[in-house]
Amino acid sequence: MTVDLEGLRVLSTVVREGSFARAALALNKTQSAVSYQVHKLEQQLGTAVFDRSAYRAELTPVGERILVEGQRLLDQAQYVSSLVEQFSEGWEPRLELVVDGMLPSARLLAVLKEMADLNIPTHIQLRVEFLGGVSQRFEQAGAELMLTLVPLSDTRLSVQALADLETVLVVAPEHPLALAKGAELAVLQQHVELTVHDSSYSKAHGGTQTFGGERVFYLSDFRAKKEALMMALGYGWMPLDQVEDELQAGTLVELDYLGGSRHRYTPMLVRRLDQPVGRAGQLLSEKLQQQFGLNS
Amino acid sequence: MTVDLEGLRVLSTVVREGSFARAALALNKTQSAVSYQVHKLEQQLGTAVFDRSAYRAELTPVGERILVEGQRLLDQAQYVSSLVEQFSEGWEPRLELVVDGMLPSARLLAVLKEMADLNIPTHIQLRVEFLGGVSQRFEQAGAELMLTLVPLSDTRLSVQALADLETVLVVAPEHPLALAKGAELAVLQQHVELTVHDSSYSKAHGGTQTFGGERVFYLSDFRAKKEALMMALGYGWMPLDQVEDELQAGTLVELDYLGGSRHRYTPMLVRRLDQPVGRAGQLLSEKLQQQFGLNS
DNA sequence: AAACTCCATCAAATTATCTGATCAAGTTAA
DNA sequence: TTAACTTGATCAGATAATTTGATGGAGTTT
Numbered sequence: 293m294t295v296d297l298e299g300l301r302v303l304s305t306v307v308r309e310g311s312f313a314r315a316a317l318a319l320n321k322t323q324s325a326v327s328y329q330v331h332k333l334e335q336q337l338g339t340a341v342f343d344r345s346a347y348r349a350e351l352t353p354v355g356e357r358i359l360v361e362g363q364r365l366l367d368q369a370q371y372v373s374s375l376v377e378q379f380s381e382g383w384e385p386r387l388e389l390v391v392d393g394m395l396p397s398a399r400l401l402a403v404l405k406e407m408a409d410l411n412i413p414t415h416i417q418l419r420v421e422f423l424g425g426v427s428q429r430f431e432q433a434g435a436e437l438m439l440t441l442v443p444l445s446d447t448r449l450s451v452q453a454l455a456d457l458e459t460v461l462v463v464a465p466e467h468p469l470a471l472a473k474g475a476e477l478a479v480l481q482q483h484v485e486l487t488v489h490d491s492s493y494s495k496a497h498g499g500t501q502t503f504g505g506e507r508v509f510y511l512s513d514f515r516a517k518k519e520a521l522m523m524a525l526g527y528g529w530m531p532l533d534q535v536e537d538e539l540q541a542g543t544l545v546e547l548d549y550l551g552g553s554r555h556r557y558t559p560m561l562v563r564r565l566d567q568p569v570g571r572a573g574q575l576l577s578e579k580l581q582q583q584f585g586l587n588s
Numbered sequence: 589m590t591v592d593l594e595g596l597r598v599l600s601t602v603v604r605e606g607s608f609a610r611a612a613l614a615l616n617k618t619q620s621a622v623s624y625q626v627h628k629l630e631q632q633l634g635t636a637v638f639d640r641s642a643y644r645a646e647l648t649p650v651g652e653r654i655l656v657e658g659q660r661l662l663d664q665a666q667y668v669s670s671l672v673e674q675f676s677e678g679w680e681p682r683l684e685l686v687v688d689g690m691l692p693s694a695r696l697l698a699v700l701k702e703m704a705d706l707n708i709p710t711h712i713q714l715r716v717e718f719l720g721g722v723s724q725r726f727e728q729a730g731a732e733l734m735l736t737l738v739p740l741s742d743t744r745l746s747v748q749a750l751a752d753l754e755t756v757l758v759v760a761p762e763h764p765l766a767l768a769k770g771a772e773l774a775v776l777q778q779h780v781e782l783t784v785h786d787s788s789y790s791k792a793h794g795g796t797q798t799f800g801g802e803r804v805f806y807l808s809d810f811r812a813k814k815e816a817l818m819m820a821l822g823y824g825w826m827p828l829d830q831v832e833d834e835l836q837a838g839t840l841v842e843l844d845y846l847g848g849s850r851h852r853y854t855p856m857l858v859r860r861l862d863q864p865v866g867r868a869g870q871l872l873s874e875k876l877q878q879q880f881g882l883n884s
Numbered sequence: 885a886a887a888c889t890c891c892a893t894c895a896a897a898t899t900a901t902c903t904g905a906t907c908a909a910g911t912t913a914a
Numbered sequence: 915t916t917a918a919c920t921t922g923a924t925c926a927g928a929t930a931a932t933t934t935g936a937t938g939g940a941g942t943t944t
Binding site for chain 1: 589590591592593594629632633634649650652653654656657658660661664665666667669671672673675676680681682695711791
Binding site: 607608609619620622623626627638640643644645 | 920921923924925928
């Protein structure tokens with residue numbers, strides 16, 4: 293009841309060549325084999341594809357439409373076959389990159405767009421995790437690459453440090469801590485800290501928990517965290533590039549904390565040494581290093 | 589060298605069912621037939637799709653990707669088959685509508701969008717022509733429907749008059765004719781008239797020609813004509829709805845012409861009586877009548 | 885009118901695919 | 915740990931699908 297590709301291929305050739313006989317020639321078949329395939333296709337569809345009442349067979353309206361859709365089908369089939377060829381040329385079928393959500397997403401997306409524009413056969417999967425969640429996911433999901441902020445020492449991994457990333461301790465201007473001068477840790481602990489939690493553990497997403505005596509509020513990502521900060525729910529660390537506009541506009545202010553209100557992280561591009569890197573992985577690594585800059 | 593659908597169907601079933609044997613059961617085949625198809629597919633692709641080194645066969649990375657692309661292929665094949673079913677339920681494979689470019693295109697597009705949203709299997713082709721070109725195209729291309737402004741009397745056609753359409757004679761305010769009061773035809777003829785020409789004849793697109801002593805400038809469509817009018821290249825008739833904004837803003841002004849600066853056309857929805865109307869044609873007719881309104 | 889080209893059709897030959905049986909290897913359950 | 919199963923491969927023979935090659939009627943070209 294369903295079509296097969298050979299029938300469609302023959303249909304397409306007949307239309308292109310203009311007659312059954314010439315299509316047969318083009319396909320290295322006999323004319324009767326072409327006739328057979330056309331009949332088979334018509335039987336599968338349950339409708340006439342050609343009108344043979346005249347001298348030369350002509351497409352019926354349905355036939356015209358089947359031809360168009362069938363061509364798409366043939367092209368797609370061709371693509372599936374060509375995929376494998378590209379895989380054997382070093383392009384990997386899948387490439388998974390795990391990144392820390394603290395990293396500037398605009399840069400990441402720019403890199404991914406560049407990759408997409410190159411029309412690479414590789415499916416690139418991006419996963420966003422936080423802190424420890426990054427390397428955990430990297431291990432467990434068998435991802436090829438990760439961009440993590442947590443240092444690790446595993447001799448089976450290749451680690452390439454990228455340009456530093458700065459974080460700032462911020463609060464809303466109307467929050468009591470905004471006025472504090474040279475606040476100590478004890479002062480901070482009297483208020484709610486907002487934290488983006490490792491998403492694999494964040495079952496209690498958005499719920500308040502007591503943790504080591506401090507009051508911590510867990511959020512799913514930095515977008516939610518920024519909103520919570522601006523609503524003066526608490527204080528917290530934010531990547532500098534994600535709050536630059538707010539600091540400028542004064543909708544968020546930098547905390548005056550004795551322990552230092554700025555902190556540097558070093559993003560690291562990590563891949564496995566025991567697994568060969570495909571062409572897409574290689575390319576992605578280069579583009580990431582270029583976009584994020586090498587550690588100076 | 590290229591894949592066939594049966595192999596992909598089997599691949600898909602094996603993955604869904606979890607083993608060759610259970611796939612065989614689901615497909616009403618024997619286990620060895622499934623094995624045969626998988627081998628065939630792998631040979632066609634030139635790569636292993638399953639890794640059989642362990643107890644149960646597992647997809648290779650390439651296999652996973654082939655599965656995904658193959659599924660798309662199978663869905664598309666299913667769609668091609670289902671198309672024919674819908675055609676036999678009264679939906680025509682193609683529907684061509686020829687319209688006069690003077691008609692308000694926003695309304696037309698609204699109707700076409702409504703049709704598209706209904707997810708109809710019919711391919712709707714819209715052709716824009718002008719005046720006589722509309723019925724010419726209707727005849728020659730064998731279109732199913734037309735919206736024309738030129739009255740015709742053919743007993744083999746069904747003609748349904750729609751709500752009138754008004755045109756205005758306009759010029760740019762800086763054009764000499766803008767100041768003319770009660771201009772006669774002879775006065776008009778001293779200036780260049782801008783006309784949208786029947787596109788099938790408009791080889792001399794955009795060129796000036798002498799025609800019956802009058803100087804006429806031919807343009808390809810009303811968008812170009814409006815621009816030319818605003819640049820004060822000449823005077824001409826425009827559909828009221830396409831220049832309402834400009835008349836309001838004063839970037840175009842209505843000519844004071846003795847013969848009358850306004851003219852009414854009656855758009856007519858025409859179809860052939862000798863050909864049955866498909867469901868899409870029926871639906872489109874109704875929506876056009878609804879959108880453009882019946883003649884009062 | 886003669887020579888072609890169009891496509892259909894049919895029996896026979898050729899392939900492609902499936903069956904059914906058997907096997908080695910790995911898993912499960914008692 | 916053995917006995918009973920399951921997993922997928924393989925092979926010869928059976929069956930089904932496709933192709934060939936020959937023929938014919940109808941329409942075209944020269």
